Amino acid sequence: MTSEQSTAEPVPGLFTFVLHTHLPWLAHHGRWPVGEEWLYQSWSAAYLPLVRVLRTLAAENRQHLLTLGITPVVAAQLDDPYCLQGMHHWVANWRLRAREAATMRTPTGPSPASAPEALRRFGSRELAEADRELAEFETLWRHGGSPVLRELIDGDVIELLGGPLAHPFQPLLTPRLRDFALREGLADAGQRFAHQPAGIWAPECAYAPGMESDYAAAGVGHFMVDGPSLHGDTALGRPVADSPVVAFGRDLTVSYRVWSPRSGYPGHAAYRDFHTYDHATGLKPARVTGRNVPSEEKAPYDPERAAAAIEVHVADFVATVRDRLLSESARIGRPAHVIAAFDTELFGHWWYEGPQWLEQVLRALPAAGIQVGTLADALAAGYVGQPVELPPSSWGSGKDWQVWSGEQVADLVRLNTEVVDTALSTVDKALANSQGSRMVVADQILRETLLTVSSDWPFMVSKDSAADYARYRAHLHAHATREIADALASGRTEHAERLAAGWNRADGLFGALDARRLPSP
Known part of the structure; x- marks a missing residue:
């Protein structure tokens, strides 16, 4: 002290x-x-x-x-x-x-x-x-x-x-x-x-x-x-x-x-x-x-x-x-x-x-x-x-979850659920066939997924603070996740690699992120 x-x-x-x-x-x-x-x-x-x-x-x-x-x-x-x-x-x-x-x-x-x-x-x-x-x-x-x-x-x-x-x-x-x-x-x-x-x-x-x-x-x-x-x-x-x-x-x-x-x-x-x-x-x-x-x-x-x-x-x-x-x-x-x-x-x-x-x-x-x-x-x-024993809570309005789960952002909650399900199922299948090698495509799928589910986007929408930008960002990262995942799941591996590399030029943060450390289902 x-x-x-x-x-x-x-x-x-x-x-x-x-x-x-x-x-x-x-x-x-x-x-x-x-x-x-x-x-x-x-x-x-x-x-x-x-x-x-x-x-x-x-x-x-x-x-x-x-x-x-x-x-x-x-x-x-x-x-x-x-x-x-x-x-x-x-x-x-x-x-x-x-x-x-x-x-x-x-x-x-x-x-x-x-x-x-x-x-x-x-x-x-x-x-x-x-x-x-x-x-x-x-x-x-x-x-x-x-x-x-x-x-x-x-x-x-x-x-x-x-x-x-x-x-x-x-x-x-x-x-x-x-x-x-x-x-x-x-x-x-x-x-x-x-x-x-x-x-x-x-x-x-x-x-x-x-x-x-x-x-x-x-x-x-x-x-x-x-x-x-x-x-x-x-x-x-x-x-x-x-x-x-x-x-x-x-x-x-x-x-x-x-x-x-x-x-x-x-x-x-x-x-x-x-x-x-x-x-x-x-x-x-x-x-x-x-x-x-x-x-x-x-x-x-x-x-x-x-x-x-x-x-x-x-x-x-x-x-x-x-x-x-x-x-x-x-x-x-x-x-x-x-x-x-x-x-x-x-x-x-x-x-x-x-x-x-x-x-x-x-x-x-x-x-x-x-x-x-x-x-x-x-x-x-x-x-x-x-x-x-703590109750479900936050430091947002009402001290509950309404800012991030309320009716005003119900579409983003659904988007997050869909994107996470797509990402995890695709990454699980890809890792199962990777023979233990690192997969930068899977890494980028998880990176874009995490950017999609950032708490900032529903907060900005609920507070009507640059809400259009927030929705744009959530849907942009969701699109990136889907685009890469669709290419990988359909066997177009080289195309998935090109897509992942392209998105990584904008969203290349967390370079040490490794999909192989994702907990097993």
């Missing part, structure tokens, strides 16, 4: 930040408004600043700062040569847009934030930030994200959480494919980071009774669920049923203080507005200003005003954590464990000031006598209660 020594009176218990880093596979599948741009924005606005914060704190000899989930599909993109080149171009283009703003002499839009003088001030700051990121990317990231993250893992700065390949909604997945995706995902992390995760962030925090047995068999010792899965009692991790696998729950009281469906720090008037663009440069030069202020009336962004708001929100969060630890410890009669869990992309991408806030919080918590550690630290220190 953190080595920071505090002069404040110690607060009982342990606090943990858990960040979940995930995007779907975006490379080669569109650019704007949904596609690779989403990856590069998140990489630039969230992943680089987060690593900067963690490296800065590590240089101060701070360790065990947070638990960081990295899904295999994100890790694959951060290491992919095509994505690395695209990211380099994106940051360089951002620098050009910032330079244009810094020299702007004419109004570029109706918003006060797009007035020439305000845009020039904003552009100058943005240019300095782009220069810094370009230098950091060229120095640290050009050979991929794995070496960058491995340094933080090796230095005990973070605990790594893994997950199954392609982020499927596991409760709805055929057990054979679910087991394969999980084991391959853990192995993928082991190869990239030289650390096989002992814990996972289950996609969408989704759980179905019995999954704990699969986790135990795969070597997973702990996983995250949402607070309601534990009936709101998240003060301790809980072994699930009669297994040794521990479920940790997100504390909604603390987590929603930062980010909630209705309120939270990022909506403060002083912070940069995510939705308001200067359309000439593509930059975001406005502050929130007010919840009901239209974009054309947004005030220019003021970093000093934002810095003052960060200071207030750091103090508020520390007080919230302190009060929660004290109250939960008193309630259960022993030191409690409080977990705040968020999507990593909140910090920087959705909430520009998020990385600054996080850095200051990670200093302020131990200074206030609050012990900070990881989920692994909580296990080692015995923050574990009595076994619990």
